Amino acid sequence: MNNMIDLINNIKNTLKNDEYIENEMMKKHTTFRIGGPAKVFVKPKNVNQIIEIINLCNKHNVSYFILGNGSNLLVSDSGYMGVVIQIHQYNFSNLEVIKNDENNYILRVGAGMLMRNLSIEASLLSLEGLEDIIDIPGTVGGGISMNASFLGTGLIKPLRKVKIITPEGVLIELTKEECGFYHRGSILRDKKYLVIEATFELKKGNKIKIQKTMTTNTEKRY
Ligand SMILES: Cc1cc2nc3c(=O)[nH]c(=O)nc-3n(C[C@H](O)[C@H](O)[C@H](O)COP(=O)(O)OP(=O)(O)OC[C@H]3O[C@@H](n4cnc5c(N)ncnc54)[C@H](O)[C@@H]3O)c2cc1C
Structure with missing residues (x-):
């Protein structure tokens, strides 16, 4: 748990307020509208931010999951105790x-x-x-x-x-x-x-x- 708290503090120092959400319900991001809270949900704006987030996850031994449009995902009601990294049309559709x-x-x-x-x-x-x-x-x-x-x-x-x-x-x-x-x-x-x-x-x-x-x-x- 301490790892997660340290990670969240690091993410707060790395990303702006609108680039991460704590306890974000995954049902908002899956086509089948199911899924409990992701401990941290990040919406990186560039490659450097993604690398930084992955490095932080590795450093604090916290798992991460790559999310696209959520059209092929079944997420449990208990959610995801890690970091969800969203690569979507809002941030990477150049x-x-x-x-x-x-x-x-x-x-x-x-x-x-x-x-x-x-x-x-x-x-x-x-x-x-x-x-x-x-x-x-x-x-x-x-x-x-x-x-x-x-x-x-x-x-x-x-x-x-x-x-x-x-x-x-x-x-x-x-x-x-x-x-x-x-x-x-x-x-x-x-x-x-x-x-x-x-x-x-x-x-x-x-x-x-x-x-x-x-x-x-x-x-x-x-
Ligand atoms: C109604 C319906 C019809 C479909 N029809 C077809 C079809 O005709 N042919 C077919 O081949 N498939 C079909 N699919 C499956 C479809 O290919 C997947 O839904 C789609 O590829 C998943 O993309 P996504 O961005 O929604 O990924 P998500 O659902 O968000 O994630 C699915 C997997 O992809 C990984 N992923 C997502 N983004 C990235 C990324 N940027 N880098 C690395 N990994 C990533 C995730 O980690 C996860 O493991 C269908 C699905 C549905 C729901």
């Missing part, structure tokens, strides 16, 4: 578009962006390859970590690399091959790597065709 050439674009995407929003953004740019994720609930980080897909190839085919923070608090970049994807999982998930940003390579396509594929995917689902 999008950078880099033109390689007329037909080839690089998208650098914050892990908190919702998969649906990424699919829409790509379609508006007439970029093909992310039509399958239009109706998968959750963030890009959560989706990559569990290798989410629907009918087609999901996020992984156009993925080139990911920026992650290791459980030791080290920021590194991994190629797609180094992520070790398998059906509904990856090394990222197994090793508790926190995904912070993903880089995709997409080809220019026909906007109408892309949006039709998205509509067809939605129709097949419902």
Whole structure:
């Protein structure tokens, strides 16, 4: 318990008042609206803050949990006696578009962006390859970590690399091959790597065709 008190005091010195909450009910952050209080719930604004929080958890021997959109989570009524680190559209949904050439674009995407929003953004740019994720609930980080897909190839085919923070608090970049994807999982998930940003390579396509594929995917689902 002393560890937790020391940790909370350290977090208070590290984050602003609106960046952490004590005893936050997890049911407010899960799609199924279940879950008791998380001892500390943090909403970091940048990578340095995440690293600092992970280092503090390690120092005080307190566990932490990475939360995305909460769409694939069942949290017990007794809650979570640790630190929940939220990577969501409110704090990590940056999008950078880099033109390689007329037909080839690089998208650098914050892990908190919702998969649906990424699919829409790509379609508006007439970029093909992310039509399958239009109706998968959750963030890009959560989706990559569990290798989410629907009918087609999901996020992984156009993925080139990911920026992650290791459980030791080290920021590194991994190629797609180094992520070790398998059906509904990856090394990222197994090793508790926190995904912070993903880089995709997409080809220019026909906007109408892309949006039709998205509509067809939605129709097949419902
Ligand atoms: C109605 C419904 C339909 C679905 N349909 C599909 C489908 O068609 N295809 C499919 O593949 N999946 C489907 N899913 C599952 C979906 O892939 C997951 O809900 C989604 O990937 C979870 O993302 P999230 O951001 O909500 O993660 P959360 O639910 O918040 O967390 C889930 C896991 O991901 C980890 N995580 C979250 N963010 C990160 C991050 N930034 N870095 C590292 N780890 C992270 C968490 O620690 C946790 O272990 C469906 C789920 C629901 C509820």
